[in-house]
Amino acid sequence: MHSFQELAHEFIARFDTPHFPKYPASLYEPGNYFLNIGGKRIRPIMCLMGNELFGDISDDAYNVAIAIELFHNFTLVHDDIMDAAPLRRGMETVHTKYGSSVALLCGDVMMIKAYDYINKISLEHIKAVIELFNKTAAEVCEGQQLDMDFEKQEAVLFEEYLHMITLKTSVLLAASLKLGAIIGGAGEANCNSIYNFGLNLGLAFQIQDDYLDAFGDPAKFGKDVGGDIRQNKKTFLLLHALEVATPEQKTIINELMATNPADKVEKMLEIFKACNVDAWAKQLKEQYLEKAYDYLDEIAVTATRKAELTKLAAYLIQREN
Amino acid sequence: MHSFQELAHEFIARFDTPHFPKYPASLYEPGNYFLNIGGKRIRPIMCLMGNELFGDISDDAYNVAIAIELFHNFTLVHDDIMDAAPLRRGMETVHTKYGSSVALLCGDVMMIKAYDYINKISLEHIKAVIELFNKTAAEVCEGQQLDMDFEKQEAVLFEEYLHMITLKTSVLLAASLKLGAIIGGAGEANCNSIYNFGLNLGLAFQIQDDYLDAFGDPAKFGKDVGGDIRQNKKTFLLLHALEVATPEQKTIINELMATNPADKVEKMLEIFKACNVDAWAKQLKEQYLEKAYDYLDEIAVTATRKAELTKLAAYLIQREN
Numbered sequence: 001m002h003s004f005q006e007l008a009h010e011f012i013a014r015f016d017t018p019h020f021p022k023y024p025a026s027l028y029e030p031g032n033y034f035l036n037i038g039g040k041r042i043r044p045i046m047c048l049m050g051n052e053l054f055g056d057i058s059d060d061a062y063n064v065a066i067a068i069e070l071f072h073n074f075t076l077v078h079d080d081i082m083d084a085a086p087l088r089r090g091m092e093t094v095h096t097k098y099g100s101s102v103a104l105l106c107g108d109v110m111m112i113k114a115y116d117y118i119n120k121i122s123l124e125h126i127k128a129v130i131e132l133f134n135k136t137a138a139e140v141c142e143g144q145q146l147d148m149d150f151e152k153q154e155a156v157l158f159e160e161y162l163h164m165i166t167l168k169t170s171v172l173l174a175a176s177l178k179l180g181a182i183i184g185g186a187g188e189a190n191c192n193s194i195y196n197f198g199l200n201l202g203l204a205f206q207i208q209d210d211y212l213d214a215f216g217d218p219a220k221f222g223k224d225v226g227g228d229i230r231q232n233k234k235t236f237l238l239l240h241a242l243e244v245a246t247p248e249q250k251t252i253i254n255e256l257m258a259t260n261p262a263d264k265v266e267k268m269l270e271i272f273k274a275c276n277v278d279a280w281a282k283q284l285k286e287q288y289l290e291k292a293y294d295y296l297d298e299i300a301v302t303a304t305r306k307a308e309l310t311k312l313a314a315y316l317i318q319r320e321n
Numbered sequence: 322m323h324s325f326q327e328l329a330h331e332f333i334a335r336f337d338t339p340h341f342p343k344y345p346a347s348l349y350e351p352g353n354y355f356l357n358i359g360g361k362r363i364r365p366i367m368c369l370m371g372n373e374l375f376g377d378i379s380d381d382a383y384n385v386a387i388a389i390e391l392f393h394n395f396t397l398v399h400d401d402i403m404d405a406a407p408l409r410r411g412m413e414t415v416h417t418k419y420g421s422s423v424a425l426l427c428g429d430v431m432m433i434k435a436y437d438y439i440n441k442i443s444l445e446h447i448k449a450v451i452e453l454f455n456k457t458a459a460e461v462c463e464g465q466q467l468d469m470d471f472e473k474q475e476a477v478l479f480e481e482y483l484h485m486i487t488l489k490t491s492v493l494l495a496a497s498l499k500l501g502a503i504i505g506g507a508g509e510a511n512c513n514s515i516y517n518f519g520l521n522l523g524l525a526f527q528i529q530d531d532y533l534d535a536f537g538d539p540a541k542f543g544k545d546v547g548g549d550i551r552q553n554k555k556t557f558l559l560l561h562a563l564e565v566a567t568p569e570q571k572t573i574i575n576e577l578m579a580t581n582p583a584d585k586v587e588k589m590l591e592i593f594k595a596c597n598v599d600a601w602a603k604q605l606k607e608q609y610l611e612k613a614y615d616y617l618d619e620i621a622v623t624a625t626r627k628a629e630l631t632k633l634a635a636y637l638i639q640r641e642n
Contacts, residue, residue: 027466078429082422101403101469104425105462108399108432112458115436119451123444130440137433141426145348148422 001052001305004312007045014062015041015069019113030098030106035073037091043176044069049312050180050194053305060121060183064129068176070114075140077107082148128182136175143168150234158239170202193298200292204317207285210235214269215278226265232257236284241275249275289317322373322626325633328366335383336362336390340434351419351427355398358412364497365390370633371501371515374626381442381504385450389497391435396461398428403469449503457496464489471555479560491523514619521613525638528606531556535590536599547586553578557605562596570596610638
């Protein structure tokens, strides 16, 4: 069994090649530029790990892993247009550097290229792989649409937000693992267990991300702490706070969001703490992580084969206990 | 053998169903709206005709035909964003009616849905179908990119324009026929012949479209005659005129394009006629049509099986002789 780091090394070596032809450069150079910005390549490596859980890693798994990473980058290029995001990983986004029309087409050809890699796999698994890949791709688009809808919506229920974030971020992690498992010949029950492991791990990860953005140690977090609060972003924390706050606290939250005072982050964190949002978020993260581990336990392979996935979960989620 | 009209009737009956789920309506309703605007459905019907040339029309051919029409509509939705087009077939474009972000995602899910239909076909042909479908899809994107590049470019060579228009419009017609032929079990030589029939027919059709926009009878043409000239659109006619015009004529052309006088169309047509652009275009169209028929002749099936494709060509292209 290989560690995440070993597989990352191997995957990046295989992925680090121009995926597009040279001509027309106006279309394909932007795609190569964006893929070269890098990223942690978590999803494709999860596909490889899902595959290795059931046998040796096959070329089919590598091809699907590449397709997953291309699909993920396609969503980033298009999301950046929709969000008018100037930067991604500290580099100019495609639409900022090359214009929106080029970014739109650049994403389109990246998606088509993803299916080129899927088409390389053996006939045995191609239908099941395309079926799950397509279902997941549509769900990610649905998640992005709901996210945009919620931005314009005043009140969003916690359950609605949970559904949106599941579609937008968790299903692709879950599907990556399951696609690897399908190629590894796993049966339906094992495939469903690994999918649900990924789904719950993804939610735990997202809650942690929201938590760290508000309560993280700026030195360790790397990102600008309080960014979500400053941008009025709907997060697990804000939605929970709005559900449990007193009418007075709710008024303050809404005023802070409407007026953007200089001490907005500080004041919002005061209310979050008064509402026990921090403890609640930690507990919720633990719940999802426990659920993820329960699904991992269910998978009918020896515990030693699962060790690297357990380590991956521990690497992604910093546990408090 | 069925006529284009009979197949259109059958295809539209099968295609006229909601292709998307109900939820989230903010994402899927725009897709259903756009597909309901209609269109001549030429490409999917060419797929069915390519299929029937070699045997009875199969469900596989219908599924690929639906995928082709969804792909075509995906390109229209995205092209309309890039071209900032307010209307399509007299109806509001998706980005005008629902906003650019929705239109972007609406196109994305339409593309994914196309692969859902491809995934329904029998394993026997799935790899060859995806390979040609992907190659064509990428080429159509390349054509759109080159078209945008050329809009900003002062001088465009006739050969470059021909290449762009081949990618942007002809390859999908050619591929539609060939995809049907592949599913019909046609061999490589027959597949290539029918592809080249479609490619040349597509070019003849495009030349005719450019010709009618300039020289067509407004009563018969249906569209606004002179529209391409008014918009300074690079067409077969304009590029040829710029290649054969005298320096004085070239100066007038460039002045007309720069100053947009009220009599621009009239003056441009005078130069086109002085340069024999009209006769040249008719002859070029005939050349491509003859080439198309030559490729159709090459296909190793009885002439009676080809009769409906000959009629289709005659229906699409109004011959002068």
